[in-house]
Amino acid sequence: MAGSAVRAATQVSPFEGTRMVQMPGTVKSARALLLVVGAGNIVAALWLMTAAVTLQTGAMGQLIIGLLLLAALPFGSLAAAAIVIAAKFTTGGHRVRIGAVVVGTLVIAGSLIITSTAISVKLHDGAWGIGVTAGALVVVLSTRQDTRDWFDRPRR
Numbered sequence: 001m002a003g004s005a006v007r008a009a010t011q012v013s014p015f016e017g018t019r020m021v022q023m024p025g026t027v028k029s030a031r032a033l034l035l036v037v038g039a040g041n042i043v044a045a046l047w048l049m050t051a052a053v054t055l056q057t058g059a060m061g062q063l064i065i066g067l068l069l070l071a072a073l074p075f076g077s078l079a080a081a082a083i084v085i086a087a088k089f090t091t092g093g094h095r096v097r098i099g100a101v102v103v104g105t106l107v108i109a110g111s112l113i114i115t116s117t118a119i120s121v122k123l124h125d126g127a128w129g130i131g132v133t134a135g136a137l138v139v140v141l142s143t144r145q146d147t148r149d150w151f152d153r154p155r156r
Contacts, residue, residue: 027089027150030100030141034086037107037134041079048072078106097151100142107135 023031052068055061085092085099111131141147 023090024146024150026141026144027147030138030147031086031089033134033138033141034082034089034100034103037103037131037138038079038082038086040131040134041075041082045072045075045079048075074110078103078110091155092151093155094151097142097147101139104135104138104142107131107138111135 048068049072052065052072055065055068057065081099082103085096085103088096088099108131111128114131115128
């Protein structure tokens with residue numbers, strides 16, 4: 001009995017009165033997933049840009065280089081958005097949470113679009129499922145009640 005009272009007294013509550021002072025675990029998890037999504041998109045963009053740079057120009061070489069660089073653009077944009085939104089989790093408000101939901105939804109949509117191409121079946125062997133899972137987790141974690149409470153808390 002006394003042990004549980006000591007344990008309860010030493011636990012840190014994310015709330016101080018009516019003001020939340022510590023980021024809940026779901027918010028930390030969503031932020032970490034956004035950083036992972038950003039890093040993965042940076043890798044994909046760099047892979048496409050490296051392929052474009054190392055391609056030998058021939059009859060259609062310049063067109064293919066342009067297409068590879070154009071394909072790298074959404075990956076780079078999504079990486080930038082995910083990293084900026086993750087960086088704003090400590091000070092951001094309601095719009096940051098909505099941005100996280102949008103990024104998660106775009107990751108899901110992009111992963112499903114990639115699966116519809118015939119080349120993705122040969123190259124990725126189901127790696128798109130990681131994108132769908134990460135995007136879905138970002139959406140689910142960003143729409144939970146404690147995450148809403150964190151982003152709707154009063155600012156200093």
